[in-house]
Amino acid sequence: MENPMPIENYRIHQPEAWAGSMDDQQLIRRIKESDFSESQINEGRDYCYFLDKKYCTSNTENKEYVCMAYTLNEPSNLERASVTDIVVEENEIYNIHRISVLRDGVLIDKIPDTKIKVLDNENQSSGGILSSNKKINITIKDLRLYDVLILEDTRVKGFTDRDFLRKEFSKYVWVSPDNYWAYGNFRFTFINERNETIAYKKTFFRDEQGNVLDPEVNYLKKGEQFIIDEENYINPVDANREIFPFIDFATESTWKDLSNYIAPIYEEIFSKASLQEFAPNLVEKLDAIADQDEKLQFAVEYVQNHIYYIFNADEMNGHKPQDPSVTYQNKQGDCKAKSVLLKVILDYIGIDSSIVLVNFHTDFYIKYYLPSLLSFNHVIVKINYKGETYFIDATIRDEFGLIENRGFIYFMHYLEVKRDQELQERKAYKFPYYCIDEKVEFHAQDTKGTLKLTTTYKGNRANAMRRYFKNTNKREVVDSWNNFLFYSLNYSNDRNGTDVRNIFKDAIIDIVSDDKKLNEFKIQYQATVENPYYVDAKNNRFLMYFDRNVVKASARDFMHKDLPFWHNFDSERYEIHLYTDQKIDTDEKYTAQESTINNPYFEYTSRKKITKNGAAVFIDYKPLVNLEIPPSEFEDFRTAHHTVADSNFGLGIDIIEPGLMNRLKFSFKKRFNN
Template sequence: MHKSIAVLPLIAIAWSAPAIAGEEPLYADAPEWVEPVDTDAAIAAGHEVVIFDRHYRLEDGVVSQYTDIAYEMRSSQTLQRFGTLQFGWLPDKGDLIIHRVHIIRDGEVVDVIAGGAQPEILRRERRLEAQSLDGALTAALPVPGLQVGDILRYSFSTTLSDQALQNAMQAQAQLTPEPAQLGFGRVVFSWPEDADIHWRAVGQAGEHQEVTRGGYDMVEIALPIAEPEEMPTDAPGRYAVGPTLQAGTFASWEDVSRLMAPHFATEGTIDPNGPVAAEIARIAAATDDKTQQAALALQVVQDEINYLMNGLDGGNYLPQMPEETWELRYGDCKAKSMLLLAMLRELDIEAVAVLVDTNNSDAAAVFQPLPGAFNHMIVRAEIDGTTYYMDGTSAGTRVDTMYEVPDYIYALPLVEGGADLARVEQRWPIAPDQIVRVTYDMSGGVDLPSLYDIEVETRGVYAAQFRAQAAETNPQAIIGNAHTYLTNIVDGILVDAEYHYDEATGVGTLRARGLQLDRFALDRDTATHALATATTNWEFAPDRARRAWRDIPYAVGGPLTIAYESTYLLPEGESIAVNGTHDLDGVTAGTRFNRSITVEGRRVHMEDGYSYIPTEIAAGDIAEGRAQMRQLASGDPQIVITDPVRSWELDDAELARRMASFEQPIDTMLTIDRDNAGYPLMAGVLWMYARDHERALDFFDRSLEIEDNPQTHLLRANVLTQLGRYHDALAAAEIAHDQQGNLESASALAQMLVEMDRADDALDLLDSLGLSGQDANNVVTLWADISGHAGRQEEAWARLSEALMDRPGDGQLLNAQCWLAGTWETNLDAAGEVCDEAVSALNYSASVLDSRALMHYRAGNVDAAMADLDAALRKEPGIAASMYLRGLIKLEQGDRSGAQDLEQARRIAPTIDRQYGHWGLAPTS
């Protein structure tokens, strides 16, 4: 059914008698029943829209719509918009009559039509991309000589007499509200005073009176009307209805149903010897189960008949017959519903066509009864006491998904004798629309990358979307499609994907594999991972604070049912537990949540899901729903691993063994798109985790061959440093800084210059940046760190002291002074107080405790140094500097366990011996 057939923007010449519909525009004066506009007064108002005047006359089965518009050309954009006028009409239902096209310039009127301008007639299919033919014609009329400052005024009418309505009429007009400004605005509905016309103003349109003039009843509304009260976006659709005036010959929904029902009678529409009958026989032979039969009939209509809206020859409301639809192999919602109805009835299944609105079916509750209240047709069937709503224009429906009720609030059954508007009763679905099964292999370690395998199983419309994807053969396109689909389901980098679609079951499947970084949050000796559950980030926060909103209910969307099955393979640790709520099964804020978690050794399995269906939550229940949702979210589970094994505790052989599982995914990733620099870049990052710096360097080089990127040069400089190739690292850092030229690249370059015994050049580079604010703080702390290499540590102390005069108590600056004192043995007599102040300012962070520990060590207070080092490593076990210094001290004290500290520190920072050697610190043999 063509969208909202109530009143298309068309008009007519039906003043004395119904016009004969035609494919050429007519020309006539404005109809006598239109009261003229005071044009001078409208112009004097000074608004861009000078006139907007629209009249509807309902008489003798014809709806005549008159439109008068005047617009001031205030810009070149407006000229472009109005340079060619377009008048549209449906030639099978009425006429187009052009009354005037005038240019008003300096008080003079130029008659464009009298000047010889003629429209070009176009058959336009405005919605052809949406498989819609409405048969509309367009008269495209160029407006010659139009200039900025002109007022363009054009008036036209259309007539509309719908074949399907059998002399019944309907019309509706949206009412322009403030803050729109009009020189003159009006909407008028009129009809003979003895006609049985019913009208209603809906959607905060205000109160209006019907009057009688010259034998005609009319409703006249001045525009713009008062600005409507804003409504909450999560309110039921009836609250979102825009201000509209509606009128028609229908007194009730029963009248609409009674009039439309005969068009959808199916008796005698199936040829007993034809192909449709053969399909029906095939279905009947396949199963005796009526529900199965209905599902098979629906599958035929969905899969075998393409969608094409055909509004030609009265087809906005009149359907194609089943045999014609089968022969053409296309049809709109009416044609598909008609074919499905005929098949179901031949199978002895009770079924009826119903009208629904796909945009806002809740609006029917407040509308004047009109066929135009709906824009879609489906079939309602009754089988063994269960009601099914079957949409022939949908896709992928099978017997399990057919049970799901679509998201309509109201439907109008078309039955002989008429039927009232029926509320669509929702129910919880029996099959998920989507099942997500994921296995996360995190067994390598809490600070190593992880792999995941995911399978997404879809049904119904969701599965039908996979049909085209399953036919794709380009690996890049497959990965791209999968990445887009999985973006909100699982994060990480996809390395492989494949789609499947099963025609028999209507199940679409996506299987993919990917990798993830940094899956655990680490705090002291505990690693945690928040499980992604149905309640994670779930929001229920209706705003009803405004007084006018306090009684407005909340509309729950849907239907949608998603199920998750997640398995986590975890690394070793002293203990593994899952905090939070393990089991859920109930409805909160209109949504049914379920969850079940089991822990078996190093394996955690969770089954989780949610389902919601269209319903309303009363305003009085919203506060309770919020509270329940907050309580539910507070129980979001997380995996907790106590004392996990860290990567630096693994020797190179064991680390390589754990990272071996990434070999094949990386190879797969690199073959997807050899021209994508991101893939070898990611491969290089992964091998940095494995401490395989040679392999990481190879991949960074490959990435740079594809795309020259400063960030990749910086990564390359870092890897070269770990390999001890300082000259090459300097060259890479120089390229990065030439390309990027910011503090990040300057810092990296300065560090490389130091390694090449060019500390003064490094300091000069930092001085040349001329930064301020926090960046200036960062520069002065780095300057101080480097200063000793140039013998300028006293100058660094002075610079930090000066910076502290502007930012007294700044923890970063104090920490830099504390670290300077320890590394270069500068101002040790004052450093104790500075370090204590830094520790307090930075709230005993691990990094500042490490700085104070080195100062204590330099000052000969070894016990205090060890206390700070132990505290720092309890807070952050992976601080290489703290490990290294603790190892030095242990060895000096004869504790051979210090060798293990040193070894682990070197695994984290391979150049740490060189770094501490600059400061004259080295382990005792």
């Protein structure tokens, strides 16, 4: 075996007694064919003869043992098995017990054919992401199709002083296995060797009819085990419509107890912090700003843009924040450090704020998890100002605006770092402004059209567009708008394959204004359009403008039995004007059609103004966001979006062609349709 680096993060030796052991003959006996295995393999399903997993937690370390044997009947599976990367954390050891194959009934030790490299798992340091994780690259030579691969290993994570939270609290989430695999035997064991009681909560398990069972909570005292043991097992979960059953294991606690544990850690930091002492220059700048709104904006943007964000994975394992004087002096810190510094600044200028713990990635599941500080992976700041509550992520860059105009952060659950707190849910939110406010003017005369779009973006949209225009080539920006308009004007149906630059002549796009207080970013697009009318197969001409961004496809297509729909759409207003030098059908159904929707989760109106040579539509969309729509109310919500999609997201006008025969044809068509 070739080992080019010293053995630091892995070892090769026999498993410890707690994990158990099998000799070669016992192993071979467990890899046996059955009617179940043959039927699965004949169906082309990869087959795992057995999977034994054991997780043991104590106050000094976490250990996870795995022993498995599975088929290499697919070339892709063979490739994945031949080269594997194992990422280990700081002070974590990967113990290799067995790498073998069963080939034609003979057990072959593959450790001599294994090449192991230990690499730094560090490829994002230039982006401020620091980690002492190591990547163990394992390459196994001469694996063959139809081998049975046997792997046996243990990961051991010992706790350092920096892992004080892991010493005090345990958290482990077991998720039911991938339903791609069939298992002859699947066995999972959780072992509690901690002094404290471990609670475990079974969630999204189902009865034989597929109905979700009520969550079940039980407890493990020190030395007790929880075991799942399944024979001839295929996970029955419908992966596209259902949440995989999972079990959350966590040290028994309450949210109030946890808040009382974490609050004193932050209180100690704040008690030592004096902004006047460690940041006199910053204090001088703050004192020079008379307006409190502007002072608050300056404080937020100073921490966001002048303090470099460093995500230190090892530091994030605990919750002890860096002293704000160090953060200010070094001009860098992780989310805890930046949030603490921002709160110290806000305290100085007399604005009420607090630190809150969140996890944007698993926000939906937090309400199902047992109480645990280890459920959170991010820290932000909650600000109470002028009767409103705002949340600021101090790690974000290039955000602007007075507090009420800044971007909105979508999440629901948080724990405030104060004493005697419970897990909190944010209220639903309605934007006090339009995230997109757009006016479209399209004039068609003879064989040419002039098109102008004036768009104002606010909040998250303004921040995103500001970054987009800053970082994107101007030609690329114009092409992006051209491509969007190619579909909005329905040219994709009568001139598909045409270079859009030959349709939209002399197209330009300019930034009209950029107000950093209102956080308004305004742009204007202009172009001359060759052959402005959409022409159908019968040579009928139309002017059309339908903005498909208004149609929320994710709401119309959503299908899930367990996940409620997460409502996070922007508020929007559109004003679309289409003019022509031709006579139009002012009574055409879809030209005149208007809509009013008063759904509990959004208000939507489209209103029309029609003249003999043109029409305008005014679309207003105000959603109630940052909430889950209950399944019982979702179909009405979906139906309302179908109504929007029924030609209520834009405007089309039919041209009445000149000439007596065309007018007679139009009159006949009108009578026939009636």
